[in-house]
Amino acid sequence: MPSQQLDSPAKPAADRSGRTPAVIRLLVLATFVVILNETIMLNAMAPLMKAMNITEQTAQWLSTAFMLTMAAVIPITGWFLQRVSTRSAYATAMGLFLAGTALAAAAPMFEVLLAGRIIQASGTAVMMPLLMTTLMQVVPESDRGRVMGNVTLAISVAPAMGPAVSGVILNFGSWRLLFLVVLPIAALITWRGLKQLQNVGTPEISTIDWFSVLVAAAGFGGLVYGLSRFEGGNTQVAAAIVVAGLVAIAVFVFRQLKLQRRGAPLMDLRALKHRTFTVSLILMSVAFMSMLGSMVLLPLYLQNVRMLTPLEAGMLVMPGGLAMGLLGPTVGRLFDRFGGRVLVIPGSIAITVALAGFTQVTLSMPYWQLLGLHALLMVGLAATFTPVFTLGLGALPPHLYSHGSSILGTLQQVAAAIGTALVITVMSARASSLTAEGVGTVLAKLDGMQLAFVIGAVLSVAVIIAALLLPARADNAGEHHHH
Template identity: 60%
Template sequence: MTANNDGVPVASTDPELAEFEAEFTESPVDTEKTPLVIKLLVAATFVVILNETIMINAMPHLMADFDVTARDAQWISSIFMLTMAAVIPVTGWFLQRVTTRSAYTIAMTTFGLGTIICGTAPIFEMLLVGRAVQAAGTAVMMPLLMTTVMTVVPEQARGRVMGNMMLAISVAPAMGPALSGLILQLGSWRLIFAFVLPVAAVVSVLSLRHLKNVGETQTSPVSWSSVALAAFGFAALVYGLSEVGARSSGQLTLFIGVGVALVAAFTLYQLRLQRTGSPLLDLRAFKSRTFTVTLVLMSVGFMAFLGSMILLPLYLQNLRGLSAMETGLLVMPGGLAMGLLGPRVGAIYDRIGARPLVIPGAILMTVVLFTMSQVIDANTPYALLLGLHVVLMVSLASIFTPMFTLGLSSLTPELYSHGSSILGTLQQVAGAVGTAVIVVILENRSESLVSGGASVNEGFVGGLQWAFVAGAIFGAIVIALSLLLPAKADQPAAPVAAH
């Protein structure tokens, strides 16, 4: 809906956007429905995000087929993350300058092309190229989905609809290792891409039959200097953080230092372009206090989430001797719980706001992480680990779904795409920072205990305990930040002038 000069809502003049709005406003019953196009966009996002973790179980097969080391094989996942970090900052500009259908077509076509390259790669280097191409298409989908939801869904229904996105955000990464483990039982790792490609093609065709263009496009030249600064800066920063524990401190300092310098230069250049030209990433979104608070809260939350999530697989595989597929099956219920609760949490947010959800969720997350630090040892029952992991994922669902909705709802429509890109970019950086901090604490504590006479396993358990305590400290910061939240999104300021 748009509003007249008196602030009274009136029907949109854009017939395609008005058709979307009609799905919510024709009757009270319609407010309980999610538009088919949103469901299809969620399905497409699920498929592309699934690929971020789907190759984890295939690494031994790649090492044998291409005669590469374990460190080389790890790049099959690292290149995906680095490409996401490099491309997401560009999507804010991109989504404002192409139509919704064009953005979706380009994203899914790029992803499909990358999948074909991966499935037919004759050498390992070509496989990495295919993974980078896949990630470039994936990087567009999350901001596109968020921007579309914010544009076509009225505020009173955004929480529930945004909750559906949790299916893609949380369930897909959790299912990746388990699904690939099942496919690998049938034969070659190439079957993974043979499975993904037709699924992605079917979802793409179905979506394009219903997807309509929403909003208006803008025309302005791209700042290639901004593209270069963002791509190299965020990629170097995330790479340096993700390699903590695997490279020398000198190399890490170089990568992280270069990344920080380039990201700082990118930020200053965007501030300059906001006055004189068209910024690649419009930082005026930070003028919204609510958006800024939710962004910091989600960043710290992702540091706790992703940092802690690497601990359980390390424990289960390195200490308890489970396979990657068995580990994936054990953590899958938590991911499913987080995703399936997303729409319910969103519906509750629509009725009562963010604080009654986020504050208890942050407290529960902190309690669970601290409890894990106390119960983890070489013989912790799997049932207890499973239960704690499910509760942790439930607490995270009550945090992230309201935060996505509250933060973006505080922006003007002109900033939706930029806000979505900022969220996506900082998720990648925050995840890398959280992982780096947790790994450093784990390794340093383990080495200290072993040098003091403890066995390797005892040292590893001691390191895990301290790492979970660090996650609980992140959780305590989230609790403090959640007290700064408003119950509902602030009313957006006046629209940002067109560039």
């Protein structure tokens, strides 16, 4: 049959014409839904505290535990994704997520709800590296920017949408509705995914080093937990936990270096030998720190200083999140055509400019200015993330994709925790020292926020420096064929 002979060679060309593979579309959708849940609880704190009769500190755990679980589970995913097929990884991720969501929706008491959140988070933790790894394997290099743009869209719009979505849902019913709405959507995506998903790459059977698993969980989990404790005020305890976490991470790193010599490390640190990957890691971490810092500060400012309701605050930061998401694909296309520098350098400058603008917040700064600064920040981040993820992972040989994705995901969680801890600590320290001098609470808070934004702005200068070190394209594309 001649038609078939014509079909087969022409196939890659047809794929290239700008269609995103169905696998990736499904994974992006699934990732969007699972990541939306990381921030969906933020608005539900007040009703939850009433319904379950718990303090705010306790309620905070629903978000903290999510981050902790991600930090503890993602280091294992590099090994896990190499060991199992794409379908089983997807089934595992979505299965855990669905189980957690169902448990949370039906939770009779707080502990069960927390357990549900932890199970949800372990599904999310497998989902993100799975998406990145599959993308690098399925999508030809010339198209990666565009597809990664759609991924950035899912990963960045979801947290921004979380508070707005939950604000809307909470107007219609109790906090259980947050999980009951997500459940059927996630179930549908899981079913579609398992119908359409093909296995990519071949699994390699390798033993797992349980010592590494424990040390990684203790190290990254401890670090993130210690950082999240800084807002409570008892800084000695928090600092001690952070140090213990760092020690465990050091042990983890030595253990991996030893395992690399004889086979299968849990997280293959040889990825860090690729300079572009390492530069993009640094850039991504610092950008994430300033992004999360501002995502924490802005709602606090809007709610505690400007006295907006959580829903109003959610709506004000939504345009920025949407702008970031809608630009994702465009940024990706530009990247495929012109390379990374054209985007990353202006993007990183925009981040610094926006954060510098936020250092000027006052009690009466017009809302359109806040909205504009937030949108500028988000657009700058959108222009930065897509090229950075694509260049960073593109610099690795294919057998390190899953490990690279997992290093990226782990650092992302750690950077988020550091950014949050940093701004909260600086803000409350400054505010309490001013209150001690007799300054009014609101003014003291405001001044603390300004200082926290100054730190974000200073950090973001490092992003500009790292941006100047990045190559325009994946520099070792030629080496790939030798591996």
